[in-house]
Amino acid sequence: MGxxxxxxxxxxxxxxxxxxxxxxxxxxxxVQQRAVxxxxxxxANRPMSREQLIDAVWGASPPAYAVNLVQKHVxxxxxxxxxxxxxxxxxxxxxxxxxxxxxxVPAARLDLLVFESEVxxxxxxxxxxxLPLAAEILRGALELWRGPVCAGLAGPLLDTERERxxxxxVDVIEDRIDLDLALGRDLELVNELRLLVVRHPWRERLRxxxxxxxxxxxxxxEALAAFHEARRHLIDELGIEPGPQLRRVHEQILxxxxxxxxxxxxxxxxxxxxxxxxxxxxxxPDFIGRDxxxxxxxxxxxxxxxGSSRPVVISALGGMAGVGKTALAVNWAHxxxxxxxxxxxxxxxxxxxxxxxxxxxxxxxxxFLDAFAVPPQQIPISLEAxxxxxxxxxxxxxxLLILDNAESAExxxxxxxxxxxxxxxxxxxxQLSGLVAGxxxxxxxxxxxSPEESRELLARRLGEExxxxxxxxxxxxxxxxxxxxxxxxxxxxxxxxxxxxxxxVLAGELRVASGRLDAFHVAxxxxxxxxxxxxxxxxxxxxxxxMFRLLGLHPGxxxxxxxxxxxxxxRPADARAALGELSRANLLxxxxxxxxxxHDLLKAYAAELAYEVEGDAPRRAAIFRSCDHYLQTxxxxxxxxxxxxxxxxxxxxxxxxxxxDVTTPEEAMAWFTAExxxxxxxxxxxxxxxxxVCGWQLAWAVATYLDRRGFWHDLEVVQDAAxxxxxxxGDRLGEALSHxxxxxxxxxxxxxxxxDLHLRSALRLFExxxxxxxxxxxxxxxxxxxxxxxxxxxALGHAQRALExxxxxxxxxxxxxxxxxxxxxxxxxxxxxxxxxCCQEALALYEKLDDVGGRAQTWDSLGLAHHRLGDxxxxxxxxxxxxxxxxxxxxxxNQAATLTRLGDAHEAMGDAAAADRAWRDxxxxxxxxxxxxxxxxxxxxxxxxxxPRVRRAK
Numbered sequence: 001m002g003x004x005x006x007x008x009x010x011x012x013x014x015x016x017x018x019x020x021x022x023x024x025x026x027x028x029x030x031v032q033q034r035a036v037x038x039x040x041x042x043x044a045n046r047p048m049s050r051e052q053l054i055d056a057v058w059g060a061s062p063p064a065y066a067v068n069l070v071q072k073h074v075x076x077x078x079x080x081x082x083x084x085x086x087x088x089x090x091x092x093x094x095x096x097x098x099x100x101x102x103x104x105v106p107a108a109r110l111d112l113l114v115f116e117s118e119v120x121x122x123x124x125x126x127x128x129x130x131l132p133l134a135a136e137i138l139r140g141a142l143e144l145w146r147g148p149v150c151a152g153l154a155g156p157l158l159d160t161e162r163e164r165x166x167x168x169x170v171d172v173i174e175d176r177i178d179l180d181l182a183l184g185r186d187l188e189l190v191n192e193l194r195l196l197v198v199r200h201p202w203r204e205r206l207r208x209x210x211x212x213x214x215x216x217x218x219x220x221x222e223a224l225a226a227f228h229e230a231r232r233h234l235i236d237e238l239g240i241e242p243g244p245q246l247r248r249v250h251e252q253i254l255x256x257x258x259x260x261x262x263x264x265x266x267x268x269x270x271x272x273x274x275x276x277x278x279x280x281x282x283x284x285p286d287f288i289g290r291d292x293x294x295x296x297x298x299x300x301x302x303x304x305x306x307g308s309s310r311p312v313v314i315s316a317l318g319g320m321a322g323v324g325k326t327a328l329a330v331n332w333a334h335x336x337x338x339x340x341x342x343x344x345x346x347x348x349x350x351x352x353x354x355x356x357x358x359x360x361x362x363x364x365x366x367x368f369l370d371a372f373a374v375p376p377q378q379i380p381i382s383l384e385a386x387x388x389x390x391x392x393x394x395x396x397x398x399x400l401l402i403l404d405n406a407e408s409a410e411x412x413x414x415x416x417x418x419x420x421x422x423x424x425x426x427x428x429x430x431q432l433s434g435l436v437a438g439x440x441x442x443x444x445x446x447x448x449x450s451p452e453e454s455r456e457l458l459a460r461r462l463g464e465e466x467x468x469x470x471x472x473x474x475x476x477x478x479x480x481x482x483x484x485x486x487x488x489x490x491x492x493x494x495x496x497x498x499x500x501x502x503x504x505v506l507a508g509e510l511r512v513a514s515g516r517l518d519a520f521h522v523a524x525x526x527x528x529x530x531x532x533x534x535x536x537x538x539x540x541x542x543x544x545x546x547m548f549r550l551l552g553l554h555p556g557x558x559x560x561x562x563x564x565x566x567x568x569x570x571r572p573a574d575a576r577a578a579l580g581e582l583s584r585a586n587l588l589x590x591x592x593x594x595x596x597x598x599h600d601l602l603k604a605y606a607a608e609l610a611y612e613v614e615g616d617a618p619r620r621a622a623i624f625r626s627c628d629h630y631l632q633t634x635x636x637x638x639x640x641x642x643x644x645x646x647x648x649x650x651x652x653x654x655x656x657x658x659x660x661d662v663t664t665p666e667e668a669m670a671w672f673t674a675e676x677x678x679x680x681x682x683x684x685x686x687x688x689x690x691x692x693v694c695g696w697q698l699a700w701a702v703a704t705y706l707d708r709r710g711f712w713h714d715l716e717v718v719q720d721a722a723x724x725x726x727x728x729x730g731d732r733l734g735e736a737l738s739h740x741x742x743x744x745x746x747x748x749x750x751x752x753x754x755x756d757l758h759l760r761s762a763l764r765l766f767e768x769x770x771x772x773x774x775x776x777x778x779x780x781x782x783x784x785x786x787x788x789x790x791x792x793x794x795a796l797g798h799a800q801r802a803l804e805x806x807x808x809x810x811x812x813x814x815x816x817x818x819x820x821x822x823x824x825x826x827x828x829x830x831x832x833x834x835x836x837x838c839c840q841e842a843l844a845l846y847e848k849l850d851d852v853g854g855r856a857q858t859w860d861s862l863g864l865a866h867h868r869l870g871d872x873x874x875x876x877x878x879x880x881x882x883x884x885x886x887x888x889x890x891x892x893x894n895q896a897a898t899l900t901r902l903g904d905a906h907e908a909m910g911d912a913a914a915a916d917r918a919w920r921d922x923x924x925x926x927x928x929x930x931x932x933x934x935x936x937x938x939x940x941x942x943x944x945x946x947x948p949r950v951r952r953a954k
Contacts, residue, residue: 009081009093010109013041015146016884017153019081026080031877032057033073035158038150040094040103042161044110049100056157074101111144112165119172126179135179138172145169147887152880154873163913170200177209181216189213191392198924199917201233204243211246215253215260217396223253277371279346280333280402281591287331288460289453290324293446297332300442301339301423313416313424313441322486322599325427325446326404333402333425340400340423345371347415350557351407351428358407361414362713363677365390368415391418398422409434448483451475457485461492466503473503480510486599490587494539497584540581543570547578548587549613550622551598552606555685556678558595562658563678566629567622569656595674620689625657627686627694630679632659634701637668642704644813644851646773648733650697672705680714687721692729696722696738703741707748716745733774736765740778747785755785776805776814783821796825816845816854824861827868836865856885860898867905875905896925900939907942919943 012018017038019026028034039056040048048056054066063069078091085091095102107113118141125134149162173196180189193210200206207230214223227250231242242250252260300314330346337344345368351358365386372393394417406412406428412435416424426432426441435441449457458474459467467474481487495506537545550567551559559567565575579596582588591597598606610619632653639647640662653659662668672679679702686695699722706715719741726734739762746755759782766774779802786795799821806814823838839861846854863878879902886895903918923939 047099059156138176277343324485342397454478470503476507555681640668692725695725696734712748776802872909896922
């Protein structure tokens with residue numbers, strides 16, 4: 001069949017129907033024409049009579065002119081799919097034969113045929129004993145699926161085939177999971193199987209596979225519970241007992257049947273699909289000594305592997321800043337990371353950062369969830385739920401966690417996993433006695449280096465010969481540095497850059513340096529290191545010294561080249577030179593490419609110098625330039641990811657400010673992600689230093705990112721700061737926008753009363769300003785806030801007022817959004833025809849704007865209108881269109897909401913099986929994203945309502 005058809009044409013039916021001519025996707029015409037093509041593709045390479053085709057498309061009630069319509073659609077499809085064919089030449093693709101129409105498609109040109117071919121290839125590989133290859137082939141075959149077959153199209157044959165082929169897909173998923181279990185991949189299958197059981201509760205094989213995955217993961221109790229849950233479900237729903245396969249596996253688990261064990265060869269082919277994070281910072285190449293501490297860590301790790309029921313927690317306690325706790329932790333972690341094949345996580349909790357607050361546990365957990373590639377829309381709102389998801393990911397995993405620079409036991413506790421296979425190493429200046437008492441943490445004191453280790457450190461940096469040549473000078477340097485590793489490293493860097501200097505000269509310079517770092521004063525004066533830092537800094541040129549001082553004013557954990565240039569008001573080339581000099585002097589590190597950081601002890605010293613040396617005006621100007629750098633970068637970045645948002649006017653960059661050039665939405669999101677913690681800190685710093693306009697504008701610019709990524713607590717923090725700044729400055733536009741921003745955060749967190757107060761304040765301010773577009777958006781926000789409270793009549797009034805205002809100022813994007821909202825609320829209050837008219841008008845505007853998200857929302861609204869009007873077939877088509885677009889934008893919540901309504905439409909048509917499938921798919925998504933529990937309860941109610949009434953025998 002390789003010569004059949006036109007080799008330039010290929011088709012996709014596993015999802016929305018699509019065709020491709022080379023790299024071009026032609027328009028396939030109206031819905032009915034696409035339905036004809038879909039029927040022919042599902043019957044590819046087999047003749048189909050005209051009568052069969054008519055029955056397949058229209059069923060028992062075809063139009064009187066169905067024959068003419070078929071001929072018209074076939075002719076149009078030939079023109080679309082064979083544009084270069086002469087009208088007189090016969091078609092090579094869509095043929096008319098003695099027995100009917102035949103669509104000739106090579107197997108490689110139709111994704112459904114490719115899917116079946118790959119499934120057969122996997123069967124052969126399995127029969128030959130090549131299980132890894134068979135599993136990989138099935139995984140690739142399943143990736144061909146983009147949604148239900150020919151989504152958005154309806155007809156007797158299409159509906160039947162969609163269900164049949166969908167069941168075939170689940171068969172293949174079961175086969176792939178069966179192979180993965182045979183290969184020992186049980187740990188990574190449990191969550192997937194739980195979701196599949198929710199979506200397909202009647203498939204006993206899925207429940208058997210779930211029981212096996214749990215049992216082989218060492219979770220025997222959960223495996224038995226899964227059986228009893230399956231039994232309850234079958235008895236309650238159908239009044240029957242589980243089938244023989246379920247009962248047999250249940251009995252095998254009870255008997256600890258060795259036949260259930262993972263095959264011995266599975267370990268050799270185990271290939272986990274979860275990402276394996278490797279976040280450990282670079283180990284210090286010159287790390288020396290600490291033999292006693294390393295032996296102690298090894299012993300604690302070995303003891304923890306002896307059968308503890310909870311993770312091993314080792315707290316590195318004691319010692320001042322710079323004593324080397326982090327270096328010890330990181331270097332030991334590199335030595336033992338092979339013992340933790342499921343990953344290594346690292347986070348600096350900034351517990352003693354002198355310029356800003358410690359990291360919140362939620363921020364750290366969010367970073368860990370990102371490391372495991374958890375989609376943002378699946379991350380719940382509350383810290384408790386995020387911690388539960390994090391612990392679930394680490395269940396039965398062997399992961400090493402380094403929690404560096406912790407502030408308190410309270411900061412650490414939510415970050416502790418529940419798995420006994422994990423090991424947690426915490427470093428802190430606090431003794432964390434609460435962890436020792438409550439979590440059984442093992443304390444480990446890290447002290448100063450011994451004189452011998454100090455001498456070895458200098459020898460490693462400067463060379464054995466140089467150190468041996470001046471033993472008295474070396475002893476004095478060690479004594480003046482108090483055997484503190486950070487101080488010794490700074491002195492060694494100075495000596496290494498001047499190999500012709502005698503060490504006695506350097507010791508003398510160090511001796512006469514004065515001062516004490518009061519913020520880190522300890523009883524032993526030999527550990528006072530301000531003199532070391534000042535001595536090292538004085539060797540650098542003035543511009544580099546100034547850069548060091550100003551870096552102490554930067555509130556974030558790290559700074560980039562352009563941000564540093566803006567902070568200092570110098571050219572990027574000059575900033576690069578200064579940062580390089582500071583790095584070579586060991587006064588600055590580069591933990592990631594292009595990102596520079598000060599050790600917190602050095603940062604405290606730099607900040608002290610900034611307040612001692614820099615005047616008030618230069619210091620304020622530097623902070624202002626820093627804020628403006630982030631504003632001038634964030635503002636255009638926000639325009640890239642949210643182009644339809646009304647933006648306040650932002651002035652040009654201040655002199656000496658160098659914004660980053662961000663050109664694509666992907667670059668914008670990447671920049672926001674990298675600078676997330678910095679941006680939140682800069683907004684708060686701007687408020688603290690009364691840089692009010694810059695502060696509230698920056699808060700406005702980061703709001704879209706924080707909202708879309710689900711950082712609603714951070715959104716609340718920056719918007720609260722923005723509102724304070726705007727009110728202090730008397731900037732009424734800033735106040736109005738910030739009130740609205742605070743309201744968005746409160747609405748997201750379901751604090752509707754607080755949101756209402758802020759929205760009313762925003763509306764009053766926009767009215768005073770005469771800003772009709774601002775008023776319109778605020779009315780639209782009020783409508784959105786009222787909807788989850790079922791206050792639809794009030795919401796409709798606000799949506800109508802928003803539409804009037806947008807139209808008055810000619811705001812097309814706003815009018816489209818509000819037309820859809822007006823239509824939606826008309827439908828919800830029972831005026832279906834009016835709602836349909838408004839939504840159709842909105843859809844036309846969205847198509848002109850090429851707004852995918854807006855089109856998705858409007859197709860969903862149209863679906864509800866047709867459903868309420870009784871046209872369920874049309875409603876289903878609209879919902880399928882909406883689902884496809886929501887999938888394109890990755891909007892999981894709205895996918896679930898639309899699936900719920902799709903189930904309602906199927907139920908109204910009498911298709912109970914399709915309704916149940918849609919509702920269970922929606923419930924699975926709500927379960928994944930762990931939010932909107934009210935919606936999940938409504939779906940449970942729908943499913944319970946449909947349960948058959950079964951009379952049980954007495």
